[in-house]
Amino acid sequence: MPGNLTEAIVLRVLPRRRLPIIASYAGVAVIVAAAALIRYLLGAALVGYPVLLFVPAVFVCALLFDRGAGYVATIASALIAWNFFMVPGRSILGGGVPWLPVLIFLIIGITMSAVTEALRRTVRRLDQAERAKSLLLEELAHRTKNDLAIIGAAIVLQRNAASENAVKEALDQAHARVMLVASAQDRLRGNFADGVRLELAGYVEQLCAGLGELLRGVRLIEVEVECATMMVASSTAITVGLIVNELVTNSLKYAFPGGAAGTVRVSITAEAGQRLVIDVEDDGIGCPPDSSPGLGSRLVRMLAQQKGGSLTREDLAPGCRARVDLYEATTG
Structure with missing residues (x-):
């Protein structure tokens, strides 16, 4: 830009x-x-x-x-x-x-x-200040990755010490999910050079595939992605990844109570005026009635405002759609 x-x-x-x-x-x-x-x-x-x-x-x-x-x-x-x-x-x-x-x-x-x-x-x-922030984020990501590795190692030790097959299987699944969370942390951290432009669709698809993998064998919820082909700055890709991660995770946690099955759809389109639109829609119980936003919603609003955008929610009955508008230059 x-x-x-x-x-x-x-x-x-x-x-x-x-x-x-x-x-x-x-x-x-x-x-x-x-x-x-x-x-x-x-x-x-x-x-x-x-x-x-x-x-x-x-x-x-x-x-x-x-x-x-x-x-x-x-x-x-x-x-x-x-x-x-x-x-x-x-x-x-x-x-x-x-x-x-x-x-x-x-x-x-x-x-x-x-x-x-x-x-x-x-x-x-x-x-x-920007350099200090980047260093702090790198240090935080490094510590988080180390902590997850320690948790994974502890699960492996418990698995090796277990004698029952059911316990071993449960610990294997827990270890796999911890490793997937660590992988998602790496993707969200974004090891991209500042100013580099990258293809957004592959990045978002990989992120959502990891989120869907966390549910495999646990809940019957599909995560579908439809993203237009576009090139964005690495900083924008990280912002989009964080927003998608928060919105999809929110749907997975609250839209399908009692182990209900469902689908979460992620759609990202580029519109006129350098406008990027992120839609995360589910077919669950609808938007939460509580008007006070949680930490995840506040994070999404803050990220959207940094790009001159906003967060809106629409009750689809059934289901809920969260829409985030970002204003960022893209190239097809």
């Missing part, structure tokens, strides 16, 4: 560490000199706009270096414009070099340098 591309460009352009003062001021000299040279070459085309090309020069200096470099670029640009590009006789006081445009330029340049410095620091902090 354009916003993500702009953010990536800004983060790539910004230096990782503060440059030495000499290097910063050398960069200022090069940028301001380049702006002055371009202004000189354009000549008559910019008559009446002596400081126009120096505004982006000041911005670039403040962005790449710091506000001090922006201040220096502002003063240097004003002096160059005053001495070489001002047209005498346009002062509001009459005669001489006009001082008002230079004064306005100085105010704009200094203000822009200060604001750009603040924005630069904010972008840096956001980037650091």
